[in-house]
Amino acid sequence: MLDLRLLTDQLQEVTIQLQRRGFHDEALLSEIVRLADQRRQLLTEVEALRARRNEVSSAMASIKDKSSPEFASQRDAMREVGNSIKTLEDQHRKVEQDLSDAALGIPNLPAEDVPDGKTESSNQQIRVVGEKPTMAFQPRDHVDLGAALGVLDVERGARIGGARFTVLHGAGARLERALMNFMVDLHVDQHGYREAWLPVLVKPDALQVTGQLPKFEEDVFKTSTHGSEEEGARPLYLSPTAEVQLTNLHAGEILEPEQLPLGYTAYAPCFRSEAGSYGRDTRGYIRQHQFGKVELVRFCRPEQAQDQLELLTSHAEEVLKRLGLHYRVMLLCAGDTGFSAKKTYDLEVWLPGQDAYREISSCSWMGDFQARRGKIRYRPAPKAKPVLAHTLNGSGLALSRTVVAVLEQYQQEDGSVRIPEALQPYMGGLTEIQATKS
């Protein structure tokens, strides 16, 4: 959520910044300004009445004879004041609700150094790391490779879960598990993250903090609950990314300055409905309803944020470097930057089987956008007023796509796949995946 004061005081500037990312609902913006103004008026009015009531009430408390005419007349007068207060409170509550509904639909402002542009074609290539592996043969894609090796089983995945579910077998399953441990260990031991093991079902409130709700409900899986929602039963959602759980770790808290910057990492399965992506990436292990991911989340002071984004990105990159995977770093243009983010680097790994770079990590600086929704604050100095923290997150990395990248970049002419050296200890010393009879 944006700072409403900023929005109302500098509407023009905010509008321009939002237009950069393709947001053009200026009617909504002026509605917010109107509601904010109305809210303030109602509040001033109701608080004046409450002040009066408080004053008279404490005077009434000191009247000893509660049956005196003096007491009775004051009580009658206050009865009307009480009713007015109630009426104004109802109005205020409604305006407050409308205001928050409207404000939750406004995306974050892009950072200044984010390039203009509407689509991914305007993204900027920042750097390229490593080189495309030379192959004196026609590289195969991971679906063919995985099927031939007996490690990737799309058919049986569909049998169990339907489309966009996959079963891994043998060395393939172990590869995913090895990657998970390798990544978490790296971030904990080398990068100083605190490891977490998390709930996967999450409350709507948690999703609202990170920005998936209320606007993108169709993208997440919602579970059914006992009892109707009208009766107050709150449904739980399958978390689409551990960013949700990790960012909410400090919701409602005031952190001490020496705690920052602070980093968490976690492996968690992620679930996405992929509504609206029909027909896209239907082949293989690229876009699944369920996938594993090792997540990185950082909390910091505003003045640390830009550096923290570079640091976080370098942590995700380190995984690719140690695995010897060729990739490039893209700075997303304003139009391609996600709803809650100010600035995002995508890491795109080279997939020779598709002759393309594909996103394998997305590292973002959210500013105070999520912190405002989640009331995540820190105290800049002892006794100072709490200030909203900044949050950052990134995949470090998406496991399924790393499996794909290893299969495709380490494939050999005979269809076997070498295991990156860094991973071999996690694979029980296995150096190569070869076809097995299944």
Place this chain on the structure above:
RNA sequence: GGAGGGGUGGCCGAGUGGUCGAAGGCGGCGGUCUUGAAAACCGCUGAGCCCGUAAGGGUUCCGGGGGUUCGAAUCCCUUCCCCUCCGCCA
């Protein structure tokens, strides 16, 4: 699932309709004393919102929501969470 108990400030804990944002203690900060430290003593010590350049003023918050009342931490309804015992269970 059944039966009970409980949610109060950073923490512990009192408070069952009226100057209660809330006793007392702990912790933290500052001071006195001390060569220094400890002890002792004194003072300060929550957050949000509104008005104001500021000083300051107002208001809300005792798990959440609603109600009763002139007035609610206190009474009523509802909901969430935690604990104990029983049952079930990876």
